[in-house]
Amino acid sequence: SSELTQDPAVSVALGQTVRITCQGDSLRSNYASWFQQKPGQAPVLVIYGKNNRPSGIPDRFSGSSSGNTASLTITGAQAEDEADYYCNSRDSSGDHLLFGGGTKLTVL
Amino acid sequence: QVQLVESGGGVVQPGMSLRLSCATSGFSFSNYGMHWVRQAPGKGLDWVAVIWYDGTNKYYADSVKGRFIISRDNSKNTLYLQMSSLRAEDTAVYYCARERPGVRWELPDYGMDVWGQGTTVTVSS
Numbered sequence: 001s002s003e004l005t006q007d008p009a010v011s012v013a014l015g016q017t018v019r020i021t022c023q024g025d026s027l028r029s030n031y032a033s034w035f036q037q038k039p040g041q042a043p044v045l046v047i048y049g050k051n052n053r054p055s056g057i058p059d060r061f062s063g064s065s066s067g068n069t070a071s072l073t074i075t076g077a078q079a080e081d082e083a084d085y086y087c088n089s090r091d092s093s094g095d096h097l098l099f100g101g102g103t104k105l106t107v108l
Numbered sequence: 109q110v111q112l113v114e115s116g117g118g119v120v121q122p123g124m125s126l127r128l129s130c131a132t133s134g135f136s137f138s139n140y141g142m143h144w145v146r147q148a149p150g151k152g153l154d155w156v157a158v159i160w161y162d163g164t165n166k167y168y169a170d171s172v173k174g175r176f177i178i179s180r181d182n183s184k185n186t187l188y189l190q191m192s193s194l195r196a197e198d199t200a201v202y203y204c205a206r207e208r209p210g211v212r213w214e215l216p217d218y219g220m221d222v223w224g225q226g227t228t229v230t231v232s233s
Contacts, residue, residue, distance in 0.1 A: 033219035042223040049217040086153050095167045097155040
């Protein structure tokens, strides 16, 4: 079955830009959603569809996609952005959802 | 505001059963597909199952197919997960999540938005 692959860990200096990527065959025909999860908390949706932010999500979060890769970009990372980030999409078979393994973002 | 509150978690022995509930409020539950997602200790998110808004379609992860049953009671605004033949690897925090407003399963932008705070299931002898 399909899978989504993320780098396990990424770091960024405070105020700089970071890109978190997600690769998988399902992304050739499906958009990724991106969730932020802080320790002990439930995941929060930050990006969905082509590049949409739910109400309340800062505009420093943006999404993009090319081929089999979806990306979450944080422009001007803040200390509060330190968290685990998960991508998610429907799989190619159409009857499952997939999550990437998650990327732990450290803001230095 | 939209609220999802899971309950029913606990410690059970391998092979036993458990039923989780997700009580919802703040939105028209009967109009939304709903999901269960789990997270084992220190691990990533793992999709478990989905049920359509009217209960007519249900899909399951391969790891739980034949052991778990997702259901809903639209008159009670509540989602359920009946778990049977539990294994140690089912130990996790179980979250319920709502599908995003206006999406359809067959479209490429399908996804979830709001999640509950989770309920913990521990399978151990």
